[in-house]
Amino acid sequence: MxxxxxxxxxxxxxSACVVVGVFEPRKLSAPGEVIDKAAQQYLADLLRRGDMEGKAGTALLLHNxxxxxxxxxxxxxxxKEKEFHEKEYRQAITTAVRTLNETGGFDGTIYLTELSVKKRDIGWRVRQAVIVALETLYRFDQLKSKKDEVRRPLRKLTFSVTRRGELAAAESAMGEGYAIAEGQKLMKDLANLPGNYCTPTYLAEQAQALAKEHNLAVEVLDRADMEKLGMNTLLSVAQGSHQPPKFIVLRHRGAGxxxxxxxxxxxxxxxxxxxISLKPGLEMDEMKYDMSGAASVLGTLKAAAMMQLPLNIVGLIPTTENMxxxxxTKPGDVITSMSGQTVEILNTDAEGRLILCDALTYAERFEPDCVVDVATLTGACVVALGNVATGLTANNESLARELLDAGQNAYDRAWQLPLWDDYQEQLKSPFADVANIGGRMAGTITAACFLARFAQKYNWAHLDIAGTAYRGGEKKGSTGRPVPLLTHFLMGRAATAKQQAKKPRSKKKA
Incomplete structure (x- = not known):
């Protein structure tokens, strides 16, 4: 595209098609009024006759x-114009792109980017338009012998801005939106692959390919390397699988x-x-999405590399099957983690925190400014927040606020949950330093409390994407979240770094 x-x-x-908006009830947007004037009230007459009301999600294609x-x-x-906000704007772009792709025309010029969205500038509108357009056109049909081909697929989209003075900002936002959408596509492609294709080895190979394409540094640790490091909690999850575990280290060096x-x-x-704590068979096929956190890190690194963000970013991916x-590993086993803390395994289905805790300990060697982990960690998060918001916990309020703001800007929202010491009581074990589960109550929070024990040496945040990373049922598929949230977080950090670099250095007194 x-x-x-x-x-x-x-x-x-x-153009093959020009797209303008209609508000309820039958009110043309400003670009629509311009066309209507040139057409001598042709559009107004159609609306007056009731051909279209302007309800969200509807479309009317006119020829000649x-x-x-x-x-x-x-x-x-x-x-309704008064209710036209971010969600409605994205829905309008979705409707426009989907309809354009079905018309048989190769290109379209979209004037919806000129619409006013409260507190959102032209950069936001264009960035979102590109992301939503590519989301709408995304298909995962690599494994089908017969693909559903569009007769004459859409090849080019032009977004309109009201003033020429907005062109530079819009073009910059267009590039950002494309990078984010490409990162989402990488995440979706990896997450949608079944487990017999996307193994830990395959994930490592994709990381190496990404590194080669975007000049990233990459290292892949094997079982022997992890044994030397003492990554025993990670390796304990891998014990039942024939697939060898991997630990992937990717580095984007955009700063000094x-x-x-x-x-x-x-x-x-x-x-x-x-x-051993086997899941019920119903919907177990969706557990191929349990590597969505890894896929989102790869997607975010791709987006950051495409934007050439002036940041140093490290991606750590512990990867294995849980079979x-x-x-x-058996319930009741006690494992010594890389940090030296011992863990009593009460439930082998609480395995994500076991591979993450060793990765969080490994992260210490980079002396990080901050660490953000991403995981489809708990079903409790789906119960608490549904499929709308990602669960967020953090040991630093400033970092938490950055991520929450990034989610709002990206329209990839998160909601903060408490990380109070009171919840640590649920993780007590009579046989080890900590148990890997804390019972039925507050499952998302106690899982984060477990991870917090391994992240005490730096500013840390945890994103539980169990409800937001993929859809189940008939519309099963990866959503590409939270690549937009993470990328906007990095973009915010990059913008701050640029501002600080521009500040004149104070002269030292002799």
Whole structure:
């Protein structure tokens, strides 16, 4: 897909289709009014006759509209003008792109980016338009012998800005949106692959390919390397699987050597049966998505590399399967983690925290500015927040606020849960330093409290994406979240770094 930015009057666009919006009830947006004037009230007459009300999610395709140079004009319903916010804007872009892709025209010029969205500038609107457009067109059909081909697929989209002075900001945002969408695509492609394709070894190979493509440094640790490091909790999860575990280290070096890195840690359970604590068979196929944290870290690093963010970023991915077997870890086993803390395994299905805790200890060697781990960690988070918000916990309020703000800016929202010491009581064990589960109550919080014990030497945040990383049922598939949230977080850090670099250094007194 090719994207471009343009400033110009809609009726003068030579395009396969020009897209304008209609508010409820039957009110043309400003670009629609311009076309209507050129067409001598042609659009207004259609709306007056009831051809379209302007309800959100609706569309009306018109051919050979008088006074225009485009082959078609697409009217997209926007809903009520007073209620037109981020969600409605994204829905309008989705409707427009989906309809354009079905028209048989190769290109479209979208004037929805000129619409006013409260507290959102042209950069936000264009960035979101690119992301939503590529999300709408995304298909995962690599494993189908017969693919559902679009007769004449959409190849080019042009987004309009009201003033020429907005072109530079819009073009910059377009590049950012494309990078984020490409990162999401990588995450989706990896997460949608079944477990017999996407093994720990395959994930490591994809990390190496990503490093080669974007000039990242990469290292892959094997079982022997992990044994030397004492990553016993990670290895305990791998004991029942025939697939060898891997520990992936990726580095984006966009700043000086003396600049502390941001470390992203992604849970990479490529298939989770629950181990000896076997999961129910219903919907177990969706456990191929248990490596979504790992996939999101790879996707975020790709986006950061494409944007050439002036940051040092480290991606850590502990990856293995969690399978039952003669050698599998048993409930009641006590394991010594890389940190030296001992863990009583009460439930082998609480395995994500076991591979993450060793990764969090490994992160100490980078002397990080901050660490953010990402994991489909608890079903309790789905119960608490559904499929709308990612669960967030942190040992540093400033870092938590950064991530929450990034989620709002990305429209990839998170909600903060407490990390109070009171919850640590649930993790007490009579036989080890800590148990790997804390009972039924507050499961998302106690899982984060477990991880917090291994992240005391730096600023740390945890994103539980169990409810947001993928959809189940008939519409099963990866959502690409939280790549937008993480990338906006990094973009914010990069913007701060640039501002600090521009500040004049104070002269020392002699």
């Amino acid at each position: 090719e994207f471009s930015i343009k400033s110009g009057s809609p009726e003068k666009q030579r 509209v008088p006074g225009t140079l485009a082959d078609r004009v697409l009217l997209v319903g926007l809903g 050597k003396d600049v502390k890195p941001i470390v992203l840690v992604g849970k990479g359970i490529t298939f989770d049966t629950g181990g 039952p077997g003669g050698g599998a």
